[in-house]
Amino acid sequence: MRNLANRAHGLTLCAALAVTGLGSSSLLKADEIHTSLQDRGHTIGYVTTDLHWSVYQTPDLKADCPDGLNGNGPRETFKALFPQGGSVVNTELAREGLKVFPTDKPAQFPYIMAAGPTAIGLNLDGKVGPNDFVSPSGEQGINNALFRVIGCNAQYRAPDGQLQLFANKLIRGFNFDRIMIELTHVDSLVNDDDVEVTLYRGRDPLLLDATGEKVAPGGTQRIDVHYGKKLIQHLHGRIADGVLTTDPIDGEWPWAIYFDTPAVLHIRDMRLSLKLSPSSADGLIAGYTDVDSYYHWLTSWSTHHLAYGRLDPSEFYWALRKAADAYPDNNGAMTAISSAITVNMVQVFIEHPAGSSAEPLQRTADAAH
Amino acid sequence: MRPVVAMAGILLALGLASVGSAAEREAWAHVPMPPGFKVVPTELEGPVFADSHGKTLYKWPIASLRNGYAGDPKDKSACEDKVTTKTGGYMSPYPPGLDLPDLDKRKSCVAEWAPVLASDKAKPIGDWTVITRDDGTKQWAYDHHALYTSYLDHSPGDVLGGTQAYRSGGDTPAERVPVGPPPDVPPGFVVETTVRGRMLLTEKKRSVYLSDNDGPNKSHCDGDPCAQMWEPVVAPAAARPQGEWTIIKRSGGVQQWVFRKKPLYTYTRDQLDASLDGSEEPGWHNVYTQRAPTPPKPFSIQPTINGDVLADANGLTVYFYTCGDDSADQLSCDTLDSPQQYRLAICGGGEAGRCERLWRYVPAAAGAKGDNHVWTVVTVDPQTGHAAEARQPGALRVWAYRGRPVYTYAGDKQPGDYTGHALGEWQGRRNGFRAFWIRSELFSRS
Numbered sequence: 001m002r003n004l005a006n007r008a009h010g011l012t013l014c015a016a017l018a019v020t021g022l023g024s025s026s027l028l029k030a031d032e033i034h035t036s037l038q039d040r041g042h043t044i045g046y047v048t049t050d051l052h053w054s055v056y057q058t059p060d061l062k063a064d065c066p067d068g069l070n071g072n073g074p075r076e077t078f079k080a081l082f083p084q085g086g087s088v089v090n091t092e093l094a095r096e097g098l099k100v101f102p103t104d105k106p107a108q109f110p111y112i113m114a115a116g117p118t119a120i121g122l123n124l125d126g127k128v129g130p131n132d133f134v135s136p137s138g139e140q141g142i143n144n145a146l147f148r149v150i151g152c153n154a155q156y157r158a159p160d161g162q163l164q165l166f167a168n169k170l171i172r173g174f175n176f177d178r179i180m181i182e183l184t185h186v187d188s189l190v191n192d193d194d195v196e197v198t199l200y201r202g203r204d205p206l207l208l209d210a211t212g213e214k215v216a217p218g219g220t221q222r223i224d225v226h227y228g229k230k231l232i233q234h235l236h237g238r239i240a241d242g243v244l245t246t247d248p249i250d251g252e253w254p255w256a257i258y259f260d261t262p263a264v265l266h267i268r269d270m271r272l273s274l275k276l277s278p279s280s281a282d283g284l285i286a287g288y289t290d291v292d293s294y295y296h297w298l299t300s301w302s303t304h305h306l307a308y309g310r311l312d313p314s315e316f317y318w319a320l321r322k323a324a325d326a327y328p329d330n331n332g333a334m335t336a337i338s339s340a341i342t343v344n345m346v347q348v349f350i351e352h353p354a355g356s357s358a359e360p361l362q363r364t365a366d367a368a369h
Numbered sequence: 370m371r372p373v374v375a376m377a378g379i380l381l382a383l384g385l386a387s388v389g390s391a392a393e394r395e396a397w398a399h400v401p402m403p404p405g406f407k408v409v410p411t412e413l414e415g416p417v418f419a420d421s422h423g424k425t426l427y428k429w430p431i432a433s434l435r436n437g438y439a440g441d442p443k444d445k446s447a448c449e450d451k452v453t454t455k456t457g458g459y460m461s462p463y464p465p466g467l468d469l470p471d472l473d474k475r476k477s478c479v480a481e482w483a484p485v486l487a488s489d490k491a492k493p494i495g496d497w498t499v500i501t502r503d504d505g506t507k508q509w510a511y512d513h514h515a516l517y518t519s520y521l522d523h524s525p526g527d528v529l530g531g532t533q534a535y536r537s538g539g540d541t542p543a544e545r546v547p548v549g550p551p552p553d554v555p556p557g558f559v560v561e562t563t564v565r566g567r568m569l570l571t572e573k574k575r576s577v578y579l580s581d582n583d584g585p586n587k588s589h590c591d592g593d594p595c596a597q598m599w600e601p602v603v604a605p606a607a608a609r610p611q612g613e614w615t616i617i618k619r620s621g622g623v624q625q626w627v628f629r630k631k632p633l634y635t636y637t638r639d640q641l642d643a644s645l646d647g648s649e650e651p652g653w654h655n656v657y658t659q660r661a662p663t664p665p666k667p668f669s670i671q672p673t674i675n676g677d678v679l680a681d682a683n684g685l686t687v688y689f690y691t692c693g694d695d696s697a698d699q700l701s702c703d704t705l706d707s708p709q710q711y712r713l714a715i716c717g718g719g720e721a722g723r724c725e726r727l728w729r730y731v732p733a734a735a736g737a738k739g740d741n742h743v744w745t746v747v748t749v750d751p752q753t754g755h756a757a758e759a760r761q762p763g764a765l766r767v768w769a770y771r772g773r774p775v776y777t778y779a780g781d782k783q784p785g786d787y788t789g790h791a792l793g794e795w796q797g798r799r800n801g802f803r804a805f806w807i808r809s810e811l812f813s814r815s
Binding site for chain 2: 254258
């Protein structure tokens with residue numbers, strides 16, 4: 001519920017949360033959280049530490065990929081297409097040109113889509129349809145067509161898929177990817193039917209624990225109100241049984257997966273579903289990802305890197321187009337694909353610019369620079 | 370469209386505008402040189418060594434590529450007078466042995482990169498030594514790197530063969546880079562080439578700043594909060610003034626370095642290497658030993674979510690194309706006289722018409738011309754991508770950076786878009802397009 005009392009300062013903080021974030025979160029009871037939130041402005045922030053495209057996988061592949069994993073990557077397709085080699089123009093450059101200008105023509109090589117009834121994700125359309133999945137916890141109507149495209153590609157599979165590993169690792173390494181959420185008007189992290197969620201980009205490195213490997217809660221992040229101004233986004237949501245659920249927006253999520261390659265995902269009807277605690281927020285970012293922005297994101301990896309997981313970009317593009325399931329263009333071709341990203345965040349103190357209030361900043365007016 | 374930021378405004382934003390004179394040039398340490406060589410101040414790379422004609426000298430340091438090494442090992446030249454015909458397969462996933470394009474016109478490494486030959490009587494001096502090439506001729510080397518001149522350079526001050534402004538590690542070709550004397554800076558400082566200028570850093574890559582509020586050889590940053598945010602760059606007790614560098618004594622006896630009469634500081638809130646964050650504080654500026662030439666009038670600077678990018682008059686992002694082939698020679702394929710098949714593959718999937726529609730040269734106004742070696746006007750045949758005669762029908766007069774045309778991309782719909790960035794092989798580093806970032810530290814290491 002909205003309660004604007006005690007909102008005098010610009011630093012998003014919650015002293016009790018900081019204490020719990022440093023190691024005693026399980027000791028904090030719900031009513032204590034409620035009290036501390038009231039004392040500290042009804043606000044809490046979290047910063048992204050991990051992002052993975054949601055892939056439901058079984059150890060023996062039987063349920064998700066009964067036909068095995070995709071085997072036709074750039075090396076394999078090149079060898080099949082050009083067994084005698086040839087000119088660099090007609091071979092390598094032709095393939096690289098096709099990567100930049102993929103076509104909707106049918107795949108030249110077999111492409112294995114994920115099968116089975118189970119997928120991680122959210123019910124984006126509120127319906128239960130014949131192509132929908134069931135979540136691992138049994139929820140019906142899960143929309144995650146992207147899982148069909150990526151589920152049987154080694155790049156995306158834990159624990160050692162290259163894209164899963166490195167795309168996630170860089171979340172911690174690059175300030176470009178430093179997305180935070182700030183929850184305001186929060187009375188309780190357990191139940192609150194009216195909270196505001198603002199996305200910001202932070203401008204500081206993450207706080208690591210003594211091992212240097214794990215991100216610790218309790219760090220401080222300044223808001224990037226300069227170049228990150230356009231990334232300030234607002235969602236409205238509610239908390240039920242400790243899970244934050246937001247209404248959808250057409251969102252942008254910056255996710256650079258290579259050095260100096262600042263890619264951004266455009267996600268239609270983007271919403272968050274996060275299990276909250278005083279020290280962490282874990283769950284899903286789900287929505288209909290614009291197909292072109294997804295392909296652009298993926299191909300910001302070089303063909304060399306894509307070859308690690310036997311992912312041929314032009315073949316992948318065909319599969320992506322085939323599985324796309326939302327926002328048809330004038331010709332009826334789908335331009336977006338239902339998808340889910342598994343996200344992990346830790347609590348962080350969000351420092352608003354000097355002189356600004358603790359109220360959420362806007363993209364333009366408040367974030368003047 | 371959002372209003373674009375004029376160049377003067379952006380230079381202010383980058384902390385460049387009010388610091389010293391644009392004509393200031395970097396001083397260099399006077400090192401021993403063999404007869405016939407000299408140092409030439411250049412606009413982007415700072416002082417470089419040059420031959421008796423003023424042609425810039427380059428080295429070709431061996432580079433670890435994905436599938437092997439290319440370039441010169443120490444005290445040896447790998448640049449041969451033999452036309453290479455096949456790819457080397459240095460950059461996976463493609464195999465070696467593919468036929469290189471335009472073999473009827475292809476030159477040898479030596480034809481493009483002339484070894485700086487030494488006479489039989491040449492004597493080593495300082496860091497200059499003489500190595501023996503495979504054909505028995507002698508070649509000058511500096512710091513164990515064989516030296517060359519580039520066929521792209523024509524007049525003193527040209528450095529069109531290579532740059533240190535935006536090289537980024539193992540995904541780029543094994544590139545040639547200009548060689549010069551060390552900058553005349555005290556121990557504890559380094560100078561790095563950027564597109565903005567030669568940037569002064571501490572040896573740990575921390576940015577160095579100066580304040581408009583300080584007087585000549587006088588710091589006014591003593592009390593809080595200034596002293597909390599800005600730490601003086603301390604000169605050791607044994608430090609002595611040199612050239613443009615002096616030392617002042619602060620209260621408490623601390624010695625502070627002063628460059629061109631301005632006390633130097635680091636910014637306590639800097640989190641990244643070579644940061645520009647401190648220059649966002651009013652009156653504070655990063656320090657450059659010299660500034661790069663300002664882009665000519667039609668250009669502007671545009672903020673994006675990744676930093677500031679060079680933009681055209683409409684605020685649309687400007688790109689440059691860069692290319693190095695996968696041969697043992699690692700010859701450049703991004704110049705007007707090099708094979709255009711590489712560029713055509715990326716800009717149009719091999720179709721010249723699509724290329725023209727998507728990647729638009731930045732036109733130069735009638736009568737416009739560059740006033741430096743870095744920004745020039747070139748005449749291009751858009752059908753072929755090669756240089757054209759001035760009166761050739763259909764030829765375009767366009768702006769070029771370091772002799773290479775710059776572009777806008779039709780995929781960008783509004784200022785701040787950069788959808789063409791990193792299109793091509795290896796994120797555009799080996800064969801493709803890169804946005805012309807003026808400022809982008811979001812990928813810097815902390």
